[in-house]
Amino acid sequence: MIAPFASGIQSDPPIQQLELSVVLPVYNEQENLRPLADELSIVLDRAYDHWEVLFVDDGSTDRSFEELKRIHDDEPRFKIIRFRGNFGQSAALDAGLDYASGEVVVPMDSDGQNDPADIPKLVEKLEEGYDCVSGWRKQRDDPLMKRVSSRLASGLRKAFLGTDLHDYGCTLKALRRPAAKDIHLDGEMHRYIPALLSWRGYQIAEVEVNHRPRKNGETKYSWQRLPKGFLDLVNVWFWQKFSGRPLHIFGGLGVLSVGIGMLSGVYSVWLKILSDANLSETALPLFAVFMIMIGVQFFISGILADIGIKGYQHAKDEEPYRIDKILK
Structure with missing residues (x-):
């Protein structure tokens, strides 16, 4: 047997596979970004060895991008994708899912209302054999009008889509990499991620998560999203039922x-x-x-x-x- 050739050059260490990618769409959230980044660092360092956070700046008009650059300079595992303009939350999430490298991808809001401490709980449920675990904000800290409209929209989604979920509007989810790469989001489709995945045969579950009051900035939700969301709901229903026929x-x-x-x-x-x-x-x-x-x-x-x-x-x-x- 010929002995392997020995050289003084050491091979590069193997690249560590990322365990987790957190994806956050950002639009005018400059005051919320640093506190949220600090919380994420603590939670992710405690639970995972190899992780990344992707902030997707959806054409912010405040100083969100400057704040994100400072966060990235302090911790390179916080990465930034910046859009040329405002394309919407679905587009921002879609870009984040496309560029995420982790075996598990966790989308969440950047307004601070989703609790980073819930991430390990979602991932733990995912390990029971599910492909997507969606957050359920059972105790919501939102204005009355927003809670009523969300409940009405949730009832319509249950009637049209048939998936047995309590909360379709919660951005906080955990998805296995194949599921995250198998969906394409546009319009207001980010609300229907579990339904889209269920339609394609993925296993879906739901876990109660904490919902916190917004401390800074203004909500981006308005009544104008209701008709858009309904049209997307009809679109998802049609694709679920009749896309192949x-x-x-x-x-x-x-x-x-x-x-x-x-x-x-x-x-x-x-x-x-x-x-x-x-x-x-x-x-x-x-x-x-x-x-x-x-x-x-x-x-x-x-x-x-x-x-x-x-x-x-x-x-x-x-x-x-x-x-x-x-x-x-």
Whole structure:
């Protein structure tokens, strides 16, 4: 056997795999960043050996970015992604999930209302075999109007999505790396991360977490988010139910519409023959033709949507399934 060649050059030490990445979208939170960074350092140093924190500055107009640079200078494990403008919380979370390197990814708010001390609890629950553990703010410290609107939105999400979660709006979650990399967020989709993952076959759980009052700055939530959130809810519901078979919903509506049109037409003929009714005095024939035309349009829309989704999957080289494991 030939002995290995010995040289005086030492090989580089193996790169340590990051255990945890914390992702925080930031928009005008300059007064909250330093206290939150100090809390995160204490919690993460106590629980994990290798970790990182990614702040995603979503086009802040205050001095948040300058404060983040000082935090990074003090502790390089606090990393910064800065957007050119304000693209929204979903876009900021999406960028953070894309750039996170940890085996577990924990998104949370940067306003200080999510408690960093809850992170180990979420990760511990994750180790029971779940892919995503979502926080449940059972005791919320929010204004009454915000609590009422959140409860209404939560009821709508349960009705549409069917996932048995109490709190969809809590940003604080723990996700395994494959789950974090398997979602794409836009619009207001960050509220539906558990539903999106559940739809793709990932295992979801929920854990009670602490919710603290905001100490500095102003809330970014307003009534204008409600209609946007509802439209995204309908979008998620459609993708959950019919993304692989859009012809089923459009075709079903087409059958219903054509059926109503044909019944209206038959009834018009029956009135003319048996009652000698003057059909020009009623809109029934016009209604029958209109419903049949609408039904045909639904069929065409379903076929085009089916072609479009199949083309989308082929273009992205994406399969309509997710594999958990293969035993050989």
